[in-house]
Amino acid sequence: MTAAVEVAAPVATPAETRPARWPAWALAAICVAAGALYVWQIGAGQVGNSYYAAAAKSMSTSFTNFLFGSFDPAGVVTVDKPPMALWPQAVSVWLFGFHGWAVLLPQVVEGVAAVFLLHRTVRRWADEKVALLAALIFTLTPITVAINRDNNPDTLLVLMLVAAAYAFTRSVQAAESRVRTKWLLWCAFFIGCGFLTKMLQAWIVVPGFALAYLVASNSPLKRRIADLAAAAGVLVVSSFWWVALHAFWPGSKPYIGGSADGGAWDLIIGYNGLGRVFGGSGNRGGGGERMIGQPPAGMEVSGPGGGAMFGGQAGATRMFDSAVGGQISWLLPLSLLVLVVMTAGGVLRRRAKVPGDAAERAGWFMWGSWLLVTMVVFSFAQGIFHPYYTTMLAPAVAAISAAGLVMFWRARSFVRFLLPVSVAVTAAWAFLVVSRDTSWHGWARWAVVVVAAVAVVVLLLGLRRAGLVAAVVAVLLVPAVWSTATAATASGNGVMPAAGPADGGGGMFFRDGQAPGRTPGQTPPNGRQAPDGQQAPDGTQQAPNGRANRGQQMGGPGFGGRELTDEQRKILDYAKKNSGGAGITLAVAGSAQMASPFIMGSDEVVIGMGGFSGSDNAPSVGQLQAWVSEGELKFVLGNAGGTGMRGPGGTDNGRQEWITQHCTAVDPALYDGSSTQTLLECKA
Template identity: 50%
Template structure:
């Protein structure tokens, strides 16, 4: 080890403008490969999207409602009356609303924008990595990204993540252009454009877009040229652009003088409350602001889709691992190697390659910071959020394979062993992941084991016989990508578990039963955390996972005593308007007279979405997503009824809150509306519209329509 006194002096820092090595033009074969990868991505993302059932019915309802007026479009109204917005800013829904306005409201027109966003993200990722590592690594990164299982699932859905990922890849492209720019003005302009795109990400999915900011700022300070003063000035200017680009929409919403939707998931109807509360800083830091509702994780935890507990292993657990973690061990190995080499250069005062270091810092920080944030986030966290990790995993893995290959060929010591080690680790983890659900393409395990063995043997023998080395590398890459590729194809062809909570891999039959309202004892439940079983309290000293936190006064039932078959009215949370729902809506429309609002539905977007999707009548969903928002308030309901604008309401049957009912997740605010309806409206006999009487014994311990009753309000009730 070199002592401090013996360390060589630090080489002088290069001055002047950067002079990156000129890149060779792509060959026809490389251009064809890029076209083929983009075409493959488009095929996976667009395959049979007409069968998607509108994806997430909550966002599909909003996209349809946003076509009703400019105000609805600007503020992301959930319902056609504009009572409340979604709990996200509207940028991701704008392309969906435009597509609906052009092509009509169909499943494929709702999903089409995400397909295009996904393909464009693959293309931009290639162009970004090409500046750093050249064509071959860029092509491999694009292929890995296109074949990432959760990437396929999210681009076949209408959640906000597809646009968010595209904006982040575009921001990284602009940032890389800034680092590689040959002029001071070019560096500044591209950096400011990158900050603007990150701000657009904020207007897409709040603070998740800011995860990449710390790494980008550090990379710019270390890798950009020019004086330190100029770099700091540029970063401050970028911070100003980021602030304006992020907050223009929340501020516009809150200062808008005219009519506007109540901001979903807020406590006071403002967008800034969401940013600094439940869906923003509060989700990350858990500083005490409590949302009104119990959360959809109540149901998702029962069917094994809650996202698990907050700890460092979250990215590898059963619900999450198959979505994104296939290449994570390889990525972590590569980043450890890069970090160790960087530390050694700093210790020995040997300057490294500025541009190469920037690439590792940019993509590596995106990967590591995201893993840390996602692993320890305190609020509701869903496995499909891991789509945000798709780009850095693909790039770090592709660049890492190239790095290990160079070490393999040039190392005079034992460094060559790192490449076969990386192949072996990746193969072992792929076998472990696919073995968790061996009934769904579990055969890939044996193919991967065989390919991995051939690759490792080829790489070991290739040290003595170089002709075998390239073959071993190629087989190793195929072994690493084989099972994720099969999962991605299966997700596209078999549709996986899409809808409100998209996921790749084997369809979750319990989740689909939940949406249909058929979750009974005959349903095969996925594995729950150790020590937690349906109908049981967690062991002493063990905190229940987020998915099993129940509303006050509501107990988790014993699943063994549940009735079989669908409950009265069917399930909720999807686009299906079950017969009882249709009967209630038809009766309300026929008897509402001149009332502008034909029906108000308790239970929020989970219940009202089907009414909005399957009809063109003026239907409002009370309480936002879960029914927990104070919109419409009791005072607003009173005024709407008094003015003759509302006559019929769907609410819960009389009695206390029920976990399986339509008013079982919204907390105190929801119960205030339920009590107002019971006091001010009269139950319409089910026989009047062809329905059946409510039987409390048929309740299921999931969100469903079983206890829904139609109420008549106002004069002549």
């Protein structure tokens, strides 16, 4: 029974009394491998998500922009997230200048740091072998590789939560009450930093951590309750100090993007908070990812939260469906099996009144609750959900599956047969996932069947060391292939980073599996496709099998690109030459993605009106009027016909009406332009 319910500590032998050097070398090799996967080709021209990349550049220009996470250099509106994840990127841009690799390098460092810290955490909870295996599994999780090569905030969120897990583990293992309290407060602080990275998503782990400390700490009950109360205070302060700072800032400050009133609290409760879970109208928590206007012709949109468009239908199977399964689900069946075995073993041990280790029990509570609660929230979320959110599951999957594999391998009773069962189940699931699109390394499905069969035979023959190695190779073969292939592709799809085939997890799809945007490598709006590798009627390039090129950024008039087009450069040059010294060279009507290339591709003061979707009340009509009257703004860029993209419900807070009344189109011949975008000159 003991082998079934405990992660046994390694048995020391005389040859093992001196610390071995191989674990340190093994950890170093894993960290180097992680760094190689994350850094591979990040300097090939991509900038990740252009929305965040533009913000990182703007934040490097002034302290206020840096502090609040301003999207534009004028400090008009922030990104629709807290700024902590962008702070390292902004510092890197300030030090090295604006380059794609300067934006993405902090993500690589944070990703490797998370691998290292996960190893240290699991080693304290279990032992060196489990810790090394957990670090390897974490490194080879496909979505983690994809997100750590991108500049979305999830990389730093995961690092902060792993740091919290480390502090929690130190807390429950401490012999002295004072030390236990200190580390628990550090745990709360790191979760608060996660809140300043991605708001309420970081708090998903809080109930499990609190319960684990309550049931497993060695402190008296009153002391445990007092410790949790103190930790709650630290959590609140470390989470909300930035919110309070913005609210009470005495000078000028940017409007909080994504909020209804310009404050951070509305963003926390609405768009980035409860709305993600329960959905809603107007995208104040719900709807598509701030779906702008009507979806393009042929786009599949279903469900109250638009979840089918971004991350599959909400429900119990979401983590395993075609949009999400290839990102994180590879070892989920194994992890769930391990948790079932541990739960059953714990019940049996409790009935038999067999004493257990409190710190070990706390670790199972922590990792198990992290995995299960996060899975439930993500699976049933009715609001916005992207497949790359699932990287938050990766540390728990790695810790649980690594502990389970080693536990099954060490077992002497019938439990040892669970290892070949685990290998068979994991290989079967990998076969099914790869079979969804065999054009993406389809050979791996047959390879995993062969390797798994060999591993099962070796294990049944009782060849223990060889069996463990074969089992690890079998369960990690396909994730390793997907992770390596993802890293080898210099993907510019920073908006929807994903591993695997372009139509198997990127997030926003047409019915034919193609992503919108009309950039090179993507299906034209009319849905026509050219033969493999040839140009479609409108000049867009098709990848093999008609699949959108993974290396292309979502772009075009609706989403913005990585670089200024020739026409955009001419527009900007004309506006600068004729602005009369205006403080704002150009204001772009529509979504922030349309303004991103102007901010990234020049040193001019360019703003995107309305924040991410174009619906934020920043700048307000009154602010526009004041700028134009004072000579601070002269030119506005809109789409053909003078209309900008609009946010949920078609609202732009009256800006378009004001532009129509006060601005007139500039003759494109004056800047050698076309009619795809309209430059407007405004007068009070």
